[in-house]
């Protein structure tokens with residue numbers, strides 16, 4: 001029996017399911033619209049061509065998954081490519097995104113082509129009935145499953161079946177490969193060192209974080225004067241040259257690591273600091289990145305001087321060295337020593353004394 005004979009047999013078989021399933025090959029069961037057979041129903045060559053197309057898509061999907069793994073290993077994370085509108089973006093991200101996207105797309109496209117061109121082209125009406133299944137329903141469901149398996153050609157189209165199984169088997173690989181980044185440190189990189197290095201150093205002016213700082217130069221940025229910040233106020237801030245660093249050095253993490261908050265309280269309310277005289281007239285500066293798993297924080301309770309992380313409710317006391325008073329964070333918020341420059345703008349007096357950001361990196365090093 002040829003594939004086409006088989007499809008006709010499947011259509012005829014569907015006719016025999018009486019009151020529950022009424023199938024009409026000659027015309028639509030909904031409206032009297034003549035049924036138009038597909039070219040793959042009448043032309044064996046077209047059917048074979050469609051089979052090859054579908055198998056080709058599944059095979060191509062496998063090739064893209066392999067390309068994903070190769071790109072993940074081979075492309076240096078520091079390589080950038082220019083893409084109009086987006087600007088400079090990591091080459092690795094572009095290739096990984098494209099190959100994974102193509103692999104997923106090809107599986108979907110292959111499945112759609114298979115259904116559209118090769119599976120039986122019949123219209124089926126099923127009458128609604130009670131939701132509970134009795135024995136005969138279960139038997140009917142099992143029979144339907146068997147018939148569906150037969151009609152879909154899963155058993156018959158060996159090359160499609162094998163290529164689909166291959167594509168589905170390789171499909172999870174990209175997810176497993178990128179999960180590796182969660183526990184393997186990139187060679188030659190030390191996370192503690194990376195998190196300890198920020199643009200902050202003696203004399204770097206503090207500017208308000210007013211959105212996109214890309215392209216801002218020290219000359220065009222406006223600093224913050226102590227009198228700009230009232231007692232009880234909070235300002236999110238960045239180093240003055242953050243735009244230049246991001247633009248010229250492709251240091252996309254610089255902004256996240258350098259983000260700070262400035263909070264002003266009465267000097268007499270400060271009970272302790274991480275260093276002698278690290279405030280300026282009651283203005284204290286802390287990293288904005290939670291030491292638990294790195295959420296940005298700016299929820300400040302003026303009366304208690306508590307800083308609350310919205311992610312898992314870690315709470316830090318900014319009047320007491322940024323110590324943890326509640327929640328899962330295991331480390332205090334790093335404090336930045338600040339003062340003013342000759343023009344009266346707030347500046348850093350030194351780099352952070354400890355790594356910013358999540359502290360789980362340090363666990364197996366202490």
Ligand code: FES
Nearest residue numbers: 290292309312314
């Ligand atoms: S990230 Fe802040 S408490 Fe979890």
